[in-house]
Amino acid sequence: MNDNTRTGEIHVPVLARVEGEGALDIRVREGRIETLKLRIFEPPRLFEKLLEGRAVQDVIDGVARICGICPVAYQMSAVAALEAILGITPSPWVTRMRRVMYCGEWLQSHSLHIHLLAAPDFLGFDSAPAMARRYPDEVRRGLRLQGLGNAIMQTFGGRSVHPVGVCTGGFFRAPDASSMAALRARLEASRDESLALIDWVAGLPLPEDDQDFVSVSLRHPRDYPITAGRIVSDHGLDISVDDFEQHVREFQVPHSTALHAHLDGRPYLVGPLARLNNNLDRLPAELRDRLATSGIRFPSRNMFHSIIARAVEMHLALDEALQLTEAYDPAAEPHVQATPRAGTGVGCTEAPRGILWHRYTLDAQGLVESARIVPPTSQNQARMEEDLGAALTRFGLDRDDDALRLHGEMVIRNYDPCISCATHFLDFHADRE
Structure with missing residues (x-):
């Protein structure tokens, strides 16, 4: 059967190890995809409603529970929005150290995705343990880099999972000089490994x-965007984070309980590839040269180059953490006191998976009246469906079910959606006319 005659329906009833439940349904008519539905069934976690009536610190600690992989991202977007309401401008020391803490999250999240979830796809293994038997040094290197990221988060947050060190105006405490010296020694020792990782993924x-x-x-006037900037696109968008709701519309689709999002009426991509495409000139010269010698050109239109963008961002995060902690001196006052007041504020930062936008309204006592949180995975939902349709068509709809299932897995996993999908997450079968 060739792809000009194939007709039938492909059902993937379960997507396991995704936050919530999901499935993939494809209807093929005469060799063309007629409908494609990535059905995500997220449980009603109700975080936005649970935050109503809560005090500011409850919000900062509470949103960290939304994601076990990216708690810092949720805290940083939340605290930026809350500080905008409370009229707090963080000190230069706090601004630098928050960026360091965020770099730790980029390191651990990107390393987990590259080594345990994505690389086995490209190397033909059905699991990370199977890949580790052939590539033990590479997997150990990845786990070391992930552990380094966790150590950075723990240094500032007290723990790497759901950290508790962040507050309005700064941190509850400043890491002492000896802790920072030990952390910097680990960072220095890991630079060569993070550079070698870029070369390795570029050769996959x-x-x-x-x-x-x-x-x-995001795009920042000087820095590679992590904690601040304007929202931009490679199609001419350039807006303040306050104008996000004027351009991005979330909407419900019948086949999914996960919201989809459009930017000015069309799907869009957030995440490491989008960041690198928009901010190539914000990379240090060393990294731009490293990319040039790899033979892979950026900006890139190949979604599978996301893994290279993640590796580049890992080295960037490592170097940023080193530079920002040079001549480290614990702040005499790691935070300033906040006075409750009413108002509405927004915050937007770059989670490992893309822009994470928060809006809060507080009453005069500083309690939450309303909250809205737009995570990167929901912003990528429509783009994932669009990608699946194009990628599977180009791959060849005449392929057998197992081949289509595996390629579909690779496409979805490439986005690292929330808790990334592991291998064998599709229970795949096809009904054909």
């Missing part, structure tokens, strides 16, 4: 699959 047999998509990210 990545599929060729160029597509047309809109890259959306």
Whole structure:
């Protein structure tokens, strides 16, 4: 059967190890995809409603529970919005150390995705343990880099999972000089490993699959964007984070309880590839040269180059943490006191998976009246469906079910959606006319 005659329906009833439940349904008519539905069934976690009536610190600690992989991202977007309401401008020391803490999250999240979830796809293994038997040194290197990221988060947050060190105006305490010296020694010792990782992922047999998509990210006047910036796209968008709701519309689709999002009426991409596409000139010269010698050109239209963007961002995060902690001196006052007041504020930062936007309204006592949180995975839902349709068509709809299932897994996993999907997450079968 060739892809000009194939007709039938492909059902993937369960997507395991995704936050919530999901499935994939594809209807093929005469060799073309007629409908494609990535059905995500997220449980009603109700975080936005649970935050109503809560005090400011409850919000900062509470949103860290939304994601076990990216708690810092949720805290930093929340605290930026809350400080905007309370009229707090963090000190330069706090601004630098928050960026360091965020770098730790980028290190651990990107390393987990690259080594345990994505690389086995490209190297033909069905699991990370199977890959580790062939590539033990590479996997150990990845785990060391992930552990380094966790150590950074723990240094500032007291623990790496759901940290509790962040407050309005700064941190509850400043890490002491000896702790920072030990952390810096580990960072210095890991620079060569993070550079070698870029070379390794650039040499992976990545599929060729160029597509047309809109890259959306923050952009900062000087720095590679992590904790601040304006929202930009490679199609001309350039807005303040306050104007996000004027351009981005979340909407419900019948086949999913996860919200989809459009930017000015069309799907868009957030995450490491979008950031790198929009901010290549914000990379240090060393990293731009490293990319140039790899032979892979950026900006890139190949979604599978996301893994290279993650590796580049890992080295960037490591170097940023080193530079920002040079001549470290614990702050005499790691935070300033906040006075409750009413108002509405927004905050937007770059989680490992893309821009994470928060809006809060407080009453005169500083209690939450309303909250809205727009995570990167929901922003990528429509783009994932668009990508699946294009990628599977280009891959060949005449392929057998197992081949289509595996390629679909690779496409979805490439986005690192929330808690990334592990191998064998699709229970795949096809009904054909």
